[in-house]
Amino acid sequence: MAEQASIDTSAEAGEGVRRRDFINIAAVSFAGVGGAAVLFPLVSQMAPSADVLAQSSTEIDISAITPGQAIKAIFRKQPVFIRNLTPAEIASADKVDASSLRDPQTLEERTKEGKTNWLITMGVCTHLGCVPLGAGEGEVKGEFGGYFCPCHGSHYDTAARIRKGPAPKNLEVPEYSFISDAVVKIG
Amino acid sequence: MSFPWAKEYKPAIGLTQWLDEKLPLPRFVYNAVGAGYPVPRNLNYMWNFGVLAGFCLMLQIITGVILAMHYAPNALVAFDSTEHIMRDVNWGWMMRYAHANGASAFFVVVYLHIFRGFFYSSYKAPREMIWLLGVVIFLLMMATAFMGYVLPWGQMSFWGAKVITGLFGAIPVVGEPLQIWLLGGFAPDNAALNRFFSLHFLLPFVIAGVIILHIWALHIPGSSNPTGVEVKAESDTVPFHPYYTAKDGFGLGVFLLIYCAILFFAPNALGHPDNYIPANPLSTPAHIVPEWYFWPFYAILRAFTYDFFFIPAKLMGVLAMFGSILVWFFLPWLDTSPVRSGHYRPLFRKFFWFGLIPTMAILFYCGGAPAEEPFVMLSQLASLYYFAHFLIILPLVSSIEKPEPLPFSITEAVLGKDESAVLNANPTAA
Numbered sequence: 001m002a003e004q005a006s007i008d009t010s011a012e013a014g015e016g017v018r019r020r021d022f023i024n025i026a027a028v029s030f031a032g033v034g035g036a037a038v039l040f041p042l043v044s045q046m047a048p049s050a051d052v053l054a055q056s057s058t059e060i061d062i063s064a065i066t067p068g069q070a071i072k073a074i075f076r077k078q079p080v081f082i083r084n085l086t087p088a089e090i091a092s093a094d095k096v097d098a099s100s101l102r103d104p105q106t107l108e109e110r111t112k113e114g115k116t117n118w119l120i121t122m123g124v125c126t127h128l129g130c131v132p133l134g135a136g137e138g139e140v141k142g143e144f145g146g147y148f149c150p151c152h153g154s155h156y157d158t159a160a161r162i163r164k165g166p167a168p169k170n171l172e173v174p175e176y177s178f179i180s181d182a183v184v185k186i187g
Numbered sequence: 188m189s190f191p192w193a194k195e196y197k198p199a200i201g202l203t204q205w206l207d208e209k210l211p212l213p214r215f216v217y218n219a220v221g222a223g224y225p226v227p228r229n230l231n232y233m234w235n236f237g238v239l240a241g242f243c244l245m246l247q248i249i250t251g252v253i254l255a256m257h258y259a260p261n262a263l264v265a266f267d268s269t270e271h272i273m274r275d276v277n278w279g280w281m282m283r284y285a286h287a288n289g290a291s292a293f294f295v296v297v298y299l300h301i302f303r304g305f306f307y308s309s310y311k312a313p314r315e316m317i318w319l320l321g322v323v324i325f326l327l328m329m330a331t332a333f334m335g336y337v338l339p340w341g342q343m344s345f346w347g348a349k350v351i352t353g354l355f356g357a358i359p360v361v362g363e364p365l366q367i368w369l370l371g372g373f374a375p376d377n378a379a380l381n382r383f384f385s386l387h388f389l390l391p392f393v394i395a396g397v398i399i400l401h402i403w404a405l406h407i408p409g410s411s412n413p414t415g416v417e418v419k420a421e422s423d424t425v426p427f428h429p430y431y432t433a434k435d436g437f438g439l440g441v442f443l444l445i446y447c448a449i450l451f452f453a454p455n456a457l458g459h460p461d462n463y464i465p466a467n468p469l470s471t472p473a474h475i476v477p478e479w480y481f482w483p484f485y486a487i488l489r490a491f492t493y494d495f496f497f498i499p500a501k502l503m504g505v506l507a508m509f510g511s512i513l514v515w516f517f518l519p520w521l522d523t524s525p526v527r528s529g530h531y532r533p534l535f536r537k538f539f540w541f542g543l544i545p546t547m548a549i550l551f552y553c554g555g556a557p558a559e560e561p562f563v564m565l566s567q568l569a570s571l572y573y574f575a576h577f578l579i580i581l582p583l584v585s586s587i588e589k590p591e592p593l594p595f596s597i598t599e600a601v602l603g604k605d606e607s608a609v610l611n612a613n614p615t616a617a
Contacts, residue, residue, distance in 0.1 A: 128353035128356075130471040166492050
């Protein structure tokens, strides 16, 4: 057997690809693809698990929030600010030329049509993820009357747009819809 | 590998002889930190910190394994199990305080070790690999310390985790998915806590592995010394044991004196009271700062408040913070002066003592201060100097500086004369 095999390879050696080369390449490719396939579950196990993803929508009763008030709710284990803007706050947000801002957006673009007074944003500073102040009673609202992040000093205006400090973006507006006038569904 | 005059290991009794034939472990130790390792005779106390760093790692591994016997890495009970260690477990308070302050001690020692390297240019050829491995160890230490701080699941733990993983969110395009993947959720929670615990347990052993490579690479050229002149003859060296085991032993005693004073009399002095409040995802502590050993780098992170051309301020801060350590990897090639020791480099010495050291002090102070003026401006100026020091000043100084005359040998530096210098000088120097 061994003698025959050695005769075979030497005979085919001159013709380029040998039988043994094929076996080598096939075996290494098979092991390589198999090894790479094992990497997928190893990496994927770190992604959010099913129970974490299952918390991806939440319904909130907003009927008790009077103009000028705000509440903190929880969505995906993170705070959400729901704010009932006063006419003065809406006016001060509209007064600004949106194109002059770091993250240009108007209040109308950040709220639902006909419900401009309901400003719903994540309570997560877009800099490094702290919870800005300004939603609770008596908290500092920053230089622009909206929110202020104490970690690194980002100021947001009454439309929760970034106006001063290191944050790159406006407070994120999550996906949401009004189920009724009193209930909003986030996510 | 070692100098030809290194003493050879001779097993004294039958048992060690038998062992030496089967597995020469005693020989390995003898050659690494025993009488078989010849070391320059002029090492000062700045050369103590390698051994002290090794001691700190052992301290952290021992106390850490013990803490893991009583701690539960689950967001529901992590905080309570930490308090259980503090109040109920026999000597639990001592284990936890020893571990928490042990981390601080480890960083003190390692910072002194690194700055010894800066002053004496320990990173220069032929010791580049030792330096590169050292920077890797430092990065691993930072990752380990950060994840360890998250485990008690107090307010600072939680918000530290949020801010630091938020750094990855600054990377364009892949940043946000990457952050969610690292945390296993949209905010730090059980998944993040569990994996941090797993990695916090693993990484110290990875560090131990890299330390073995660090020492292996050290034993090829042998230890550097305060003159920066390489070993030339046997008269320049003494055996590691008993000379430096004794000197390191003395250093260890001094270290333990200070460490125990803090451990037993001010165990919370370096910590933060907010971390005794359970993690609350809805409320950020008013003044959020990392542990003291991250302050200089945290100051660099916060120094960027304006967009830099097309790069957003946030990304710029993150790049600068990582860059401030990555620049150390290039140090062996940025500092091109052939003279190693700062003792013989007048200009380099000035920039070291009056440039780099005050800059680090300012960054250190600003990193712990609130994000307001004048600290923001101070950290901006200090960050600027920090990068200029490594990228501009060091290469420039190397090319224009006229070094002071070096001693012929280590022996001459110590004794004032070296007889082999007289013998050797004429044929070559003339």
